Each structure stands twice: as C-alpha cells, then as structure tokens.
Amino acid sequence: METGHEIREAIARRDRSAEEVTRAALDAIGRVEPSLRAYITLLPERALAKAREVDAKIAKGEPVGKLAGVPTAVKDLFCLKDALTTCGSKILANFKPPFSSTVVERLDSADAVIVGKTNMDEFAMGSSCENSAFFPTRNPYDLEGVPGGSSGGSASTVGARSVPLAVGTDTGGSIREPASFCNIVGVKPTYGRVSRYGMIAFASSLDQAGPMTADVRDAADLLGAIAGFDPMDSTSVDVPVPDYGVGLRDDLKGVRIGIVRDFEDSIAVDPKMAKLYKDAYEDLRKLGATFVDVTLPHAKYGLATYYLIAPAECSSNLARYDGTRYGVRVDGDADVYAMFDKTRTAGFGDEVKRRIVLGTYALCSGYYDAYYVRAQKVRTLMKHDFDTAFAACDVIACPAVSCPPFELGAKSDPVAMYLMDYFTIPMSLAGIPAMSVPGGFVDGLPVGLQICAPAFEEARMLAVAHAYEQATRHAAKLQPVVS
Amino acid sequence: MADVPIDIAYISRLARISLTGEESSRFSAQFARLFDFIRELQALDVSGVHATAQVIPLSNVMREDELKPCLTQDEALANAPAREGPFFKAPRILE
Amino acid sequence: MSAALETVIGLEVHVELSTKSKMFCGCLNEFGADPNTHVCPVCLGMPGTLPVINKRAVEFLCKAGFALECTVAPFSKFDRKNYFYPDMPKNYQISQYDMPLTTGGRVVLPSGKAIRLNRIHLEEDTGKNVHAGGHMTTSEATLIDYNRAGVPLMEIVSEPEIGSPDEAEQYLMVLRDVMLYIGVSDVKMHEGSLRCDANVSIRPLGTKELGTKTEIKNMNSFKSVVAALEHEISRQHACVASGERIVQETRGWDEVRGLTYSMRSKEQAHDYRYFPDPDLPPLSLDEATLASWRSELPELPAQRRERFITQYGIPQYDANVLTQSRFDADYFEAVASASGDPKQASNWLMGDVRKSLEAHGLTLSTSKMTPAALGELISMVKGGAITGRAAKEVCDVLVAAGGDPKAIVEQRGLAQVSDESAIVAIVDKVIAAQAESVAAYKGGKAKALDFIVGQVMRESRGRANVDVVKRLLMERLG
C-alpha cells in the first residue's frame, strides 16, 4: 500500500474511492493478520461506513477532512464509543466505553478511516508487545522477532504496509522503539501537544499519543490532525498547531545538530550499531548540517528516575480496576475487598503487577521523599540538561535503540527489557518531542535514528527527519516478509 | 535481595493484589536488580533542586461551572459486572 | 487521678458546595435524583477520563475563606489520596494535602471566643453505598449510587481549640450561618451537605500537651454531634478514672444506642500515599481575581448583627434571631424600610408574625406575606386606621394567604371606629350587662375598669378606638 498522502490525493482526484481503498486495506490486513496478529479488534463495518461517508461528501463536492479516506489503526487504549477497548488487558477484556477519546474524535473529524484497534503490551507496559494479555504480535520483517512495544500492533501493521497510518502512545519509548523495529516513522510529540482524554492512562505525567506512519509527511499530516488544545485535558497546552507538512525540507543547510557524547559512549559497545549511527550522522552532514557535541549528564539516571515515577503514577491510575463499575470481575466469596483482590490478581499480568507493587512502594509514607520526590528532582535536572544542550543546537540526533528487533522470548528478565528504553526515556522525562525515522539495517533488520527537538518544536524535528528520509530512503530498501 | 527494603506482603495488600510465594520472591529478586540503578539516584546531590511534578508548567487551568449531558442510567450501568435495579452491585463491606 | 480534666475538640467539617456542576466534570450537582443518573465517564472514573477544575468551586472556597478570615495560598495544588473503597470510582480521591487553597482563619463564637482554623481545602465527594437489607456488615450486598461522586466538597479543619460539646455546636451553627449568607452551600445536614468528624481528647487542666485523641465519625445532625461528643468525653473520663489507656482510634457514632464504638475491628492498612495529581496543573490565583471575588461577598452575619443593634436600636436577642438566616434578615430590613419603624418591624417579626408562622407551619420564606404588606400593616396601626388587636387578625390572614392589608381590613370590617355616637351604644350596653364589675369598680377596685374596657373592645370586635372607650366609661362611671 502507498503512503497516506498518496492515497488521500488519489481519492481527492477521484482516481479511487475511499471505499476501494478501505477494502484494499482490510484485505491486506486479512492476508497478514494470521502471521502478525497486529489487531485486537478489527472494525470493518465502521471503516466501510466511514469510507462511504467520505465518498458521498466527495461526490457532492463537499469539503473533506485532511485525512479523508486514509486507513488508520489506533492502539487499543484509545476509547472508542461502543467498541471493545481492552488496553491489552484481561481486566478490560469486555469493556466498551460509552464515549470516544479526543484522538478518535479528531481522526473522525479529519475523515480518517479507522480500521481497527491494535495489540499492545498490557496497559502500555513493555517493549516487545509480548505483555499483551491476549497474544504477542510479530515483526513483519522477522516473524520470529518482536515488533517492539508497547505500541507493537500499530508498528507491525504499518511496517507490513497494511495501513499507512496508526496512532500509538509513548511513555518511555513505546512509539519510538517499535517504530525503529518495524522500519517506520514514529513520533512522540511534546507532552501536552496531543490530548490524553480517553487515552487509558499508564503514567499520566509521561503518556503522550503520536503518529506511527509510513513516512515523515504522513507523520506530519497525522500529527496536525490529532494535535491541539483540548478543554477535556487540563495538561494539554493551548499553543497554535502549525501546518507541519508545509515546513518539511529536503536539505539541512544551517541546521546545527547536537550529538550526545554520553550516548555515543554507550552505543560503542556494539560496533555494528555504532557504525549504523555513524553512517546516519554522516548522511546528515552531507545534507548540510553542522555538528555540535552536547552532553546529557543526567541521562544515565533516566532508567532509575523513570522506574520510580512511572510505576508510582500507574499504581494510582490502575487502582480503579476493581471489578465494580466495568471490566471483568472475579467474585470473592467473603466481601468486597476479597472481590477487589481476586479481580485484580486474576485480571492483571505479571509486568503490570510488578509495576503496581513497585509504584505503591515508591509512594508509601517514609519512602515517598527518598524515591518519588527525589526522582522528580532528577527530572528537573534532566530537563535542564536538554535546555543547555538546545542552547547550542537546533535538534539532537542520537540512537533510538541499542539493538535491532530481538526474538520473542529473548528478554525474559524485566530489567533487561527496561534497558531497551535507555535512549528514549530521557526525552520522555523532559517532555520534549522525539521521533524515530528509519536509519538503516543491522543484521538485515531495521534500526531507527532518533531526532529530538525543544518543546513544541515538532516542525523543526520533522523537517530534519524529512530531509534525512528523502536522502536515504531506508524504509524502501527492505520489504516485509509478509504482504 | 536483603538490601531491598520492600515489605512485599504489606505493599501488595495496599495495592489489593495477592501475590503467590513464588511471585513475591521473583519480584523481590527483580527489584533488587532495579535498585542497583535506583541506588545511584540516591547518591546524586539534589539539594536545592525543585521537584518537577509536571514537565510542561501550566497553572490555573479551570472550566466554567457549566452543565454537560450525563449518561443515561443504562449507559452508566452498561459495563457493570453486576447491577441491581438502578445501582452498581458489589459484595458486602466487612469494614 | 483526681486532677481536673479539660476537653480538647478539633472538628473537620465537610461542606458540599452548591455549584451547578460537579467538581471535575459537567454533571449536574443535585441531591435526590434517581440513582446513577447524574454521572458521566469522568465521575464514574472510566479509563482514560481526566478531571478539569470547576472554577466556581474554587471561587466558593475562596469566598468562604475570606468570610472566615483565612489566607488564600499564593500557590496550591491537588493531590491524590489513595485508598480502596467501593463508593470511590477511581479508588483515589482528588484532594489537597500539603498545599491547601487557604490557611489560617477563625470562627468567632457568639460568646466572643475565636476558634482558629488550620486550613480549608477543596476535594471531591464520594458516591453513596446503600446496604441492601440494613447495616453494611450484615447486608448481602453493597449497592452503589455514584450521583454524589465528584460533588465539590470543602473541608474546614479547625485547630483543637473547642472546649466542649456546646462550643462544638455553636461552632457548627456559626459555620452554617456563614455558608448560607455567602451562598456557597445549602448546608443541609440531613441531606449530607454538611458532615462532621471530630478529634477528641482530654488532658489535665492547665497542661499544654494534647492527650491521646480518638476520631469520631458518622455524626449527621447538630444534635448527634453534641450527643456523640458528650458520650465520648465521659467514656474517656471513665477510662482515665479506671486507669485504662485511651487508644488512638477511629470510633463510629451509633445514633440509636447513643454511644461511640471502635471501628478498628478489621482495620485496613491506611497509608494514603498522597502525591500531586499529574492530571491537574497547580493553582496560583492572581490578586485581581481574588479582589473581585472578595468584593462580591455580602455582609456577614456577625457584622449584620452589630449593624442591626446600632442602626435600628433593636435588642441583641432580636438581632441574633433576625440575622440567623440571610432571608429573614433581608425580610426584616425590607419591613423596617416599608413601615419606617424598625423597632415595630422587629416586634412584629419576633412576636405575632412568628406565632402565626408557627401556627400555620410556615416560615418567612414559605409564607405568602410580603415585607411590603407587613410594613403597611404596621403603618396602619401607627396611623390609627386599625387597632393593634385587629391588626393581629389581619397579620394572621396575611401569613396564611397573603394579600393586601387594606383590602383585608375593608373586607372584614376591621377599620378602627372613633366616632363617639357608634361607641356610646356599646359602652352603655356593656355597663348594663356587667353590673357586678361596675359595682366593684365603684367600690374602689380600679382593676375592674380594665375588664370593662376589654368587654367593650370585644363587643366592637376590636375596632373601637380604645382612648375614646376609656373616656366615655370614665364620664359614665365617674
């Protein structure tokens, strides 16, 4: 399948109808789904109805939205009215929200065609999609490999070219790492850029929705459609959303790119990975960029900081799943607390329980200052690191991941899995925008290059990524093993 | 493991999750490794640093006191694992 | 052991704010609706939903703060209080922990004693558990109505400076009056819009250190607060007398049995794990906003009481009664201005009006009598258009059915009669009929004259001018 902007233009020219495009996407999904299992729920009827609505508008000459007729997948943590919304968890296996998330509403009003809800690590906790309560999703470039996580289903379906657009969420790397693994573009916007309303919370101060797309232009268009202030989310920021597509560029003359000294030391332990990133920086230099060395002295504390803050918030956010108002209940014989205990014990998977326990501990009286408050202070230092770095450069280029996609079951140790987010966590803690763009291949598997920018400078970040993408065209160099 | 001060039984009771003995000891071992990282944080000097609760600082975000439509009773109760008439139903409370 | 003990009480009062919508969502804030009809995804704590602060609730709390001489904090924030309970949709309550909206302040009791406040903070109410088949521990199931979940709640925390159950009651009455006056709550204790928890301890008189305290919950009327506190204090005294240790614990108030009981039976671990709610940016209200809210405050009960005494010259007791509700005080001022006689306005409201209201089971706000009508009635008495006695009859009609006093007087033929020729006939008739009293009077019993005057007035149905009656009687009886 082509890119989203190609499809949109073809529909606008009436070369193809939205319905034809939608049927083609549903067919493509149907062909690969047995091997990939990217979706928890497919919504063919809703998709076709929306496509016909778009076609009717076009037939009548009415104006259509910016994503008119483009097949789009959403991670299964975006509430969609009356449709199953599981967050990858058994505890929500039967939950049909009576409302839609703001992201879904904005996709609807941009006339995107939502085709289904994608698989994910339970409550977005994981880096491989193996923590889904239902089934793991496979990597379209290596069926033995993981697609990354937690937005693994979204990454997999876009990587397989079944649909050009998907929405994921990123708390510590959950868009960027799977984008890297699946040879696609993944953007984590500035915290507060995209409304979190109706997006099932993992760690409220870190969660952010963003595009996972075939190319940078699609990411720009999709971000433009979902971004912007929402009165339903008090942490969404009321700043104008530029037309991201307009600012995309093809060269990098005059752009100062920061290279993070601390990260280069870390990636050097793997010569193949180090070589890939050296080549990527060289490609950026050829486009006219200049380089500055920057340091993020507190980045090495990222993992510890993140694994105090995120579990603490999750322990509170996930308290509501008690079997009373919604979700799957397991009855306790004695009293309401027995019901709570049994419901939560049966409903949550291993990783979720681990983080709830860790986070509950971090907030306990007597430990709160030593752990949670201290982590928030380090977060301040991390933010200062980026402020200082961006005083010297326009964007930062750095590794997105420390390795190409690994095999299912290869990382059974949770701490080893946590380390997958080593290069993506600092930006999440600092709230700044960061993205992964296909950067080449190691051992024949995709690896992403990470670009990040100061808060609300997504346009600058996308412009740099676009120039790099157009010059290198890595995504097109490797075809999925299924199609 | 000994140097991780987590009383898992107490914490899991607060969190309303029952862990098996196997889970408790496995989690303890995993936390022990994570605390190798967390201990480095403890060594960092953060005196005089303010705590960032929200990374993009906003303040006074409020809405006007205006009504919005509510759900109907049936919509509100549609996802309830158990209901009795107009109420959500849960087991009794033994304090 | 025999040293005198003094009581130390601190109150935590929860007051529901009468905003239109709930604290963090647009659901209607109203008592008494069908269960689970005033709920939405936000106040049901559905996955993915987020709170947005109701500005009016913040305004109401600041106004209460101003009225109680509190300081509005330059910076405050919302925190999550984490604990599991089936009436709490998110299993955490959005509240304020270490940075409440206001600090300090005081409640001045009628005695003049001031009880200092620690803080007032804003939080959300929980839903309501209905226990099928009676008491919660014996019932089969918990039935839950979330209509109340998310209603804005103001928590007023006093310093432990209340010295007796009586003072506690006065404290609550002053708080209630202030809230009603500034219009931030309807403070109906029976509907739960004012709820009260108490910390109680005793200590040797004159010592500074606080004794071990117990916390009393479930008090749902002013009467039960007094009864519960009295019971708990005597229980603590008995503990001390028998050499028992007072245990720090939460105790419930059993209204029926009239005693407090330990709620520790199966105590849960209580570690609320407060942390700043990442979904809500902090508040830092600017001076202009605070000044405009302050300027909207009405005159407060204590100020008004003082003004009534000095401006209208009415007794302290009358002023206290008349300022108990803002409606009554406004009513009094309207009658005072309509009649041009504040003292009479006060006398009528304190006397005959009150009696009629009670007889008809009404209040000033439910009666159809307008302040203008009562004012006119008072003027008519002063101008001699009717006698005081006839006015009582008119007043009763006004209270029960409303209307125009002039029309009522006309309709009922109650106008005062001063014409001698009309009165002479009645006087002569009464003298003839009351020979015994006439003889007594002539025999030197001066009091008998009052009785005869009364009989003439009765015969005239209260219409006769009493001065004329007296003069005519004197002429005839010498």
Ligand SMILES: [Mg+2]
């Ligand atoms: Mg409270």
Ligand SMILES: [Zn+2]
């Ligand atoms: Zn609501």
